[in-house]
Amino acid sequence: MTDAAWHSIVFGGETFAFQIERTARRKTVAISVGFDGVRVLAPPDLDDDHVLSIVRKKGAWLLRKQAAYRELGGQPVAKEFVSGETFHYLGRQYRLKLIPDETALTTRVAARGSTLVAPVPSNEHPSVQRSAVRSGLKRWYRAHANQHFPVRARMIAETLGIPTPTVTVVDQSKRWGSCDARGHIRLNWRLVMAPMPLVDYVIAHEACHVLEHNHSRRFWRSLETIMPDYEDRLRRLDRVGHKFIW
Structure with a gap:
């Protein structure tokens, strides 16, 4: 994984900050949302403008995903599943x-x-x-x-x-x-x-x-x-x- 650069887009009044992570294992752009934010994976030969345009088109989807995680109220709890927990x-x-x-x-x-x-x-x-x-x-x-x-x-x-x-x-x-x-x-x-x-x-x-x-x-x-x-x-x-x- 190389060349991870920070970017952001604004959609529906929300700002989404993310890195474009380049990997040879990707042939297309993959976008995921988690408790730690937005993650964008892209092939090495796809320029930033093209990737950003794809992310912008997913703005409504990003809003829905972010709202779903916000509904759960914070980071998940790490459990060891041992006596005393x-x-x-x-x-x-x-x-x-x-x-x-x-x-x-x-x-x-x-x-x-x-x-x-x-x-x-x-x-x-x-x-x-x-x-x-x-x-x-x-x-x-x-x-x-x-x-x-x-x-x-x-x-x-x-x-x-x-x-x-x-x-x-x-x-x-x-x-x-x-x-x-x-x-x-x-x-x-x-x-x-x-x-x-x-x-x-x-x-x-x-x-x-x-x-x-x-x-x-x-x-x-x-x-x-x-x-x-x-x-x-x-x-x-x-x-x-x-x-x-x-």
């Missing part, structure tokens, strides 16, 4: 405890009081153990998300006066939730780590999209009607959301 469930803190278990074929996490117990074979390499624990935690969280989210969605739908929407728990690192044109709601399993008022905010937000598929005034009025403090909940989610991304 703190994890959240419905806003409460739990301590992870690894238990050596030679009979464990997979790591099945269980909650015991304020502890998340994870059995792991003691003869496995630490990196293998950490991977198994992460997978076990993910399964545990997804199971509890599937338990809670549909119930909360039904309650919110009743308040909003709409049929209970179909709720699917999904694995996505860039959004808390979404609602498609059919009114089907998809919710990030990581959301179950947040306090229930914040879970309800995301579900209410997506449920209001069943009525309005955009962020019109009618949409915000509908949300405010069933959740007058939605702005406060959104600010709280912005402050703590990054803690649930790993």
Whole structure:
């Protein structure tokens, strides 16, 4: 990777700063957006003006991607998946405890009081153990998300006066939730780590999209009607959301 130069474009009132990174492995321009900003990869023989014109054409896409990352509220948290680490469930803190278990074929996490117990074979390499624990935690969280989210969605739908929407728990690192044109709601399993008022905010937000598929005034009025403090909940989610991304 050579010749990384800094550039910026302004689109929709937002400034995007990035490097054009030259690499012989690229035949076309590749643009990606992450928590660390915008990254642009380009072939060595493509001049800067050409690359910048391609980036500008992606301005609307960049805005959407940046908004999605901003929704999650900061940098993801680095986890080691070792005993003593703190994890959240419905806003409460739990301590992870690894238990050596030679009979464990997979790591099945269980909650015991304020502890998340994870059995792991003691003869496995630490990196293998950490991977198994992460997978076990993910399964545990997804199971509890599937338990809670549909119930909360039904309650919110009743308040909003709409049929209970179909709720699917999904694995996505860039959004808390979404609602498609059919009114089907998809919710990030990581959301179950947040306090229930914040879970309800995301579900209410997506449920209001069943009525309005955009962020019109009618949409915000509908949300405010069933959740007058939605702005406060959104600010709280912005402050703590990054803690649930790993």
